[in-house]
Amino acid sequence: MRSSTRVTIKDIAEKAGVSKTTVSFAFNEPSKLSSATCERVLAMAAQLGYVPDPVARTLTTRRTGSVGILLCQPVEEALRNPYLGEILQGIGSSCAGQGLSLLLVPPFHGQVMEAARRAAVDALVAIGVGPDHQVVDLMQRRQIPLVTIDGCPGEGLSNVGVDDEAAAYELLEYVLGFGHSRLAIVELEPEVYSDGSGQTSAVARRRMAGFSRALGEAGLAVDAMRTFRVDCSLSGGMAAADKVLAGTGCTAILAMADILAMGIYVRCSEAGIRIPVDLSVAAFDGIQLSRILQPGLTTISQPGFEKGSEAGRVILSLLDGGPVRQVLMPTTLQVRASVGQVPD
Amino acid sequence: MRSSTRVTIKDIAEKAGVSKTTVSFAFNEPSKLSSATCERVLAMAAQLGYVPDPVARTLTTRRTGSVGILLCQPVEEALRNPYLGEILQGIGSSCAGQGLSLLLVPPFHGQVMEAARRAAVDALVAIGVGPDHQVVDLMQRRQIPLVTIDGCPGEGLSNVGVDDEAAAYELLEYVLGFGHSRLAIVELEPEVYSDGSGQTSAVARRRMAGFSRALGEAGLAVDAMRTFRVDCSLSGGMAAADKVLAGTGCTAILAMADILAMGIYVRCSEAGIRIPVDLSVAAFDGIQLSRILQPGLTTISQPGFEKGSEAGRVILSLLDGGPVRQVLMPTTLQVRASVGQVPD
DNA sequence: GACTCCAGGTAAATCGGTTTACTAATTTTG
DNA sequence: CAAAATTAGTAAACCGATTTACCTGGAGTC
Numbered sequence: 001m002r003s004s005t006r007v008t009i010k011d012i013a014e015k016a017g018v019s020k021t022t023v024s025f026a027f028n029e030p031s032k033l034s035s036a037t038c039e040r041v042l043a044m045a046a047q048l049g050y051v052p053d054p055v056a057r058t059l060t061t062r063r064t065g066s067v068g069i070l071l072c073q074p075v076e077e078a079l080r081n082p083y084l085g086e087i088l089q090g091i092g093s094s095c096a097g098q099g100l101s102l103l104l105v106p107p108f109h110g111q112v113m114e115a116a117r118r119a120a121v122d123a124l125v126a127i128g129v130g131p132d133h134q135v136v137d138l139m140q141r142r143q144i145p146l147v148t149i150d151g152c153p154g155e156g157l158s159n160v161g162v163d164d165e166a167a168a169y170e171l172l173e174y175v176l177g178f179g180h181s182r183l184a185i186v187e188l189e190p191e192v193y194s195d196g197s198g199q200t201s202a203v204a205r206r207r208m209a210g211f212s213r214a215l216g217e218a219g220l221a222v223d224a225m226r227t228f229r230v231d232c233s234l235s236g237g238m239a240a241a242d243k244v245l246a247g248t249g250c251t252a253i254l255a256m257a258d259i260l261a262m263g264i265y266v267r268c269s270e271a272g273i274r275i276p277v278d279l280s281v282a283a284f285d286g287i288q289l290s291r292i293l294q295p296g297l298t299t300i301s302q303p304g305f306e307k308g309s310e311a312g313r314v315i316l317s318l319l320d321g322g323p324v325r326q327v328l329m330p331t332t333l334q335v336r337a338s339v340g341q342v343p344d
Numbered sequence: 345m346r347s348s349t350r351v352t353i354k355d356i357a358e359k360a361g362v363s364k365t366t367v368s369f370a371f372n373e374p375s376k377l378s379s380a381t382c383e384r385v386l387a388m389a390a391q392l393g394y395v396p397d398p399v400a401r402t403l404t405t406r407r408t409g410s411v412g413i414l415l416c417q418p419v420e421e422a423l424r425n426p427y428l429g430e431i432l433q434g435i436g437s438s439c440a441g442q443g444l445s446l447l448l449v450p451p452f453h454g455q456v457m458e459a460a461r462r463a464a465v466d467a468l469v470a471i472g473v474g475p476d477h478q479v480v481d482l483m484q485r486r487q488i489p490l491v492t493i494d495g496c497p498g499e500g501l502s503n504v505g506v507d508d509e510a511a512a513y514e515l516l517e518y519v520l521g522f523g524h525s526r527l528a529i530v531e532l533e534p535e536v537y538s539d540g541s542g543q544t545s546a547v548a549r550r551r552m553a554g555f556s557r558a559l560g561e562a563g564l565a566v567d568a569m570r571t572f573r574v575d576c577s578l579s580g581g582m583a584a585a586d587k588v589l590a591g592t593g594c595t596a597i598l599a600m601a602d603i604l605a606m607g608i609y610v611r612c613s614e615a616g617i618r619i620p621v622d623l624s625v626a627a628f629d630g631i632q633l634s635r636i637l638q639p640g641l642t643t644i645s646q647p648g649f650e651k652g653s654e655a656g657r658v659i660l661s662l663l664d665g666g667p668v669r670q671v672l673m674p675t676t677l678q679v680r681a682s683v684g685q686v687p688d
Numbered sequence: 689g690a691c692t693c694c695a696g697g698t699a700a701a702t703c704g705g706t707t708t709a710c711t712a713a714t715t716t717t718g
Numbered sequence: 719c720a721a722a723a724t725t726a727g728t729a730a731a732c733c734g735a736t737t738t739a740c741c742t743g744g745a746g747t748c
Contacts, residue, residue: 006487008704019728024706034726049485054464055402056704059733064399065462066447075436075446079429082633092419092450099453101463102419103410104446106436118409119445120398120464141393143350234632262636269638288578289426292606294613294638352734363698368736378696400734403703 007050016044027052058120066101067091067315068121070135072128072191074106080233081259083285083304084127087149090308091125091315098316113138123315125149128201131157145318147311150203153326158318160311160327164203167284167300167331168210174298174333175252175282176218179342184250185211185227186240186260204256207284211254226250230260237263245271245279251342252280258290261297261338276340286334296336303329351394360388371396402464410445411435411659412465414479416472416535418450424577425603427629427648428471431493434652435469435659442660457482467659469493472545475501489662491655494547497670502662504655504671508547511628511644511675512554518642518677519596519626520562523686528594529555529571530584530604548600551628555598570594574604581607589615589623595686596624602634605641605682620684630678640680647673 013020018041025032026041033041058064069088071078078084092102100122108115116124116135123145126135131154139146147158175183185208190200215224228243230236237260244250245267255261261283268275275281275295283290286301307329314325357364362385369376370385377385402408413432415422422428436446444466452459460468460479467489470479475498483490491502519527529552534544559568572587574580581604588594589611599605605627612619619625619639627634630645651673658669 006704007485009706010704020705021707021728021730022726025727028706032726037726051461051482051486053704054462055399055408056733057706058399058464059403059704059735060706062733064464066464068445074440076433076440079433079436082426082429085423085426085429088448089420089423092423092448096418096420096450099459099462101412101450101459102448104432104436104448106440106445108443115443115445117395118398118443120402120408120410138395141351142395234635262633266636289606289633291578292610292636350734353736354734364735365698365700365737366696369697372736376696381696397734400703401736403705403734404736406703 006053007048008053009050012041012045012048012050015048016041064120064122065099066103066121067095067312068103068105068116068119068124070112070116070119070124070126070129071104071106072112075104077231077233078104078106080231080236081257082287082289083257083259086287086304087127087308087311090305090310091312092308093305094309094312094316117142123147123319125311125315126151128203130202131155145315147314147318149307149311150201152202153328156324158314158324158326160307160314160329162302162307162329162331164206165210165213167302167333168207169214170210170331170333171254171282171284171300172211172214173217174335175254175280175339176214176220178252178280178339180252180280181220181224181342182248182250182252183225184240184244184248184253185225186237186244186253186255186264187227187229188232188256189229207256232257232259234259234263234266236260237265238267240264241267241271245273252282252339255281255283258283258285258287258297258299261299262290262293265293265297276338278343280339282339286332293338295338297334298336298339299334301332301334303331350397351392352397353394356385356389356392356394359392360385408464408466409443410447410465411439411656412447412449412460412463412468414456414460414463414468414470414473415448415450416456419448421575421577422448422450424575424580425601426631426633427601427603430631430648431471431652431655434649434654435656436652437649438653438656438660461486467491467663469655469659470495472547474546475499489659491658491662493651493655494545496546497672500668502658502668502670504651504658504673506646506651506673506675508550509554509557511646511677512551513558514554514675514677515598515626515628515644516555516558517561518679519598519624519683520558520564522596522624522683524596524624525564525568525686526592526594526596527569528584528588528592528597529569530581530588530597530599530608531571531573532576532600533573551600576601576603578603578607578610580604581609582611584608585611585615589617594623596626596683599625599627602627602629602631602641602643605643606634606637609637609641620682622687624683626683630676637682639682641678642680642683643678645676645678647675 009020009023012023023041026038030038105115105119125147127149129148130152150161151159228240230240241264261281283299286299290297310327353364353367356367367385370382374382449459449463469491471493474496494505495503572584574584585608605625617623627643630643634641654671
């Protein structure tokens with residue numbers, strides 16, 4: 001019965017005996033039409049089961065109704081870190097009022113830049129990219145507002161971040177206060193995607209700088225820290241614990257993300273290692289779920305949700321012609337029970 | 345220096361002294377052009393900083409390069425349940441190979457249907473909607489493949505789900521085996537969005553049916569169960585615990601999601617209530633993160649990731665002209681330590 | 689030398705809407 | 719009552735690509 005081909009505005013116009021313009025007006029500017037005509041058109045549209053094509057509409061209005069989140073890893077890997085979830089929630093909460101959807105943009109066949117080129121979005125949020133990243137120039141050419149989260153405060157680029165160096169310093173200073181002198185740092189595998197930016201993330205570098213400063217002030221050499229790289233997930237944390245516990249002699253672990261710490265807890269529990277008696281654990285993020293850990297996890301609490309919602313607000317402002325904005329959000333050292341004295 | 349207006353294929357054609365067709369060919373069908381022309385065009389495009397407009401391309405190719413995930417709640421609320429994250433990871437893992445992005449589509453100003461109308465996607469995944477939901481008809485009209493997850497196995501609609509009734513029966517039967525006769529069921533607040541489907545979810549109804557059957561076979565009346573409704577999040581679980589612990593006399597809690605159980609654990613720990621000695625807890629989902637709970641959570645393990653990846657595969661097949669498919673995935677009762685004997 | 693092929697390229701149609709500029713009929717205004 | 723303004727509607731341009739159908743000149747064939 002129903003035509004196998006899509007119902008377009010043209011079909012309605014013909015069947016209702018009016019022009020395409022009139023049909024368009026019936027939906028978008030009913031005031032320009034007599035109510036009789038308007039109703040007739042609308043009735044015909046309903047009868048034919050018409051649904052406006054969002055893509056065609058976008059072409060002229062220049063609004064896709066979605067905000068992109070550029071990921072440097074496949075969705076599968078990126079979402080293993082609940083911290084990303086919190087950021088997404090924040091972005092979503094700001095964008096909801098404007099009817100915007102969130103487009104998760106993973107690398108296109110391994111290419112982050114290609115993904116950024118093809119993304120049909122009104123604005124883009126990129127996590128952890130600096131002002132010299134190619135995507136910055138690309139989005140400028142595409143004339144699409146870009147906001148980075150945890151990028152670098154650079155020229156003419158909006159960013160929402162925290163003082164990573166200071167936070168790392170604060171955390172390590174606290175840990176060193178317990179007498180630890182052999183530390184394990186659990187870092188994230190740098191996402192190596194073929195866009196030339198497969199370097200250690202800017203965040204990690206800033207944190208390492210903070211660590212070094214704290215070490216120096218405590219009179220310790222840099223080799224008091226050993227670095228272990230794993231992917232950012234529960235099982236990554238477990239793998240890290242295995243490595244550290246394999247006779248490294250480290251008495252404290254500092255993990256770059258709470259989810260890693262959670263993995264470490266799991267392994268320690270299985271191995272009968274008591275936190276913080278046998279091993280001290282500290283981390284970064286302060287995600288909601290870290291509340292379920294026993295003993296409580298000492299962590300640098302970053303406002304993930306708020307970072308996201310602030311980035312969302314910056315985006316809305318940018319879309320509205322507002323100026324570039326750099327936002328620095330506070331972190332706090334959440335002291336709980338996972339860090340203790342060096343075991344004998 | 346650079347023109348303030350977008351660089352289009354037309355600009356390149358003019359500056360390179362060729363037709364638009366040639367420019368298009370240079371990018372998409374280089375074999376149809378002499379290599380000299382092709383290089384000249386490409387060079388001009390690079391010089392002008394040309395980026396093809398994804399929307400315009402989509403209009404003719406009829407491919408957006410994204411798969412929609414229809415949410416019945418704001419992103420902020422939906423992502424509070426890590427189970428959704430696992431499903432997304434699964435969908436993402438299947439779609440990654442095809443270069444597809446994931447569009448999270450929350451209700452548009454409270455309207456789920458309006459959001460579904462406006463979504464520019466190649467295919468849609470809807471979680472928890474039945475074959476009679478309006479979105480099914482809509483997507484048919486839009487000629488966009490639809491797959492439901494945890495919907496109902498219905499006529500001509502692809503679905504990936506599990507046997508919720510049997511799973512619920514199995515779980516409650518196990519719990520009743522410990523002698524419990526006063527049960528608290530922690531349910532999800534039905535998402536009331538103005539599209540007429542603000543009912544208790546189909547999943548919840550099927551599980552309740554399974555519960556009733558188990559109760560009946562154990563010779564208990566239906567009023568042995570008390571139902572509490574909260575939103576699906578850690579704090580929702582905490583709120584549920586507060587309600588249940590406020591003198592209801594319930595000795596076991598069955599939560600509709602692991603994340604709720606996690607909230608319950610937090611509250612119990614704070615209140616000094618021992619699981620499973622003072623209170624038994626069981627749940628549904630079997631998310632990765634439930635591994636960190638102490639004591640281990642007894643739960644109906646559903647393959648969240650696999651559900652997602654299977655849904656993704658069905659979508660790819662559908663996009664390829666494949667047939668409607670209904671997939672039933674297995675669940676297993678994960679017996680761990682959170683359910684015990686009724687306290688005296 | 690007439691005929692077919694083919695490589696290389698183009699003009700115009702198309703995708704499905706929105707928007708601009710214009711017309712004709714009616715109403716208001718001075 | 720003529721001029722101006724408003725109402726209701728339309729044709730055509732436009733958004734920025736892809737795609738179809740066609741053209742042209744030269745090589746290959748018989």
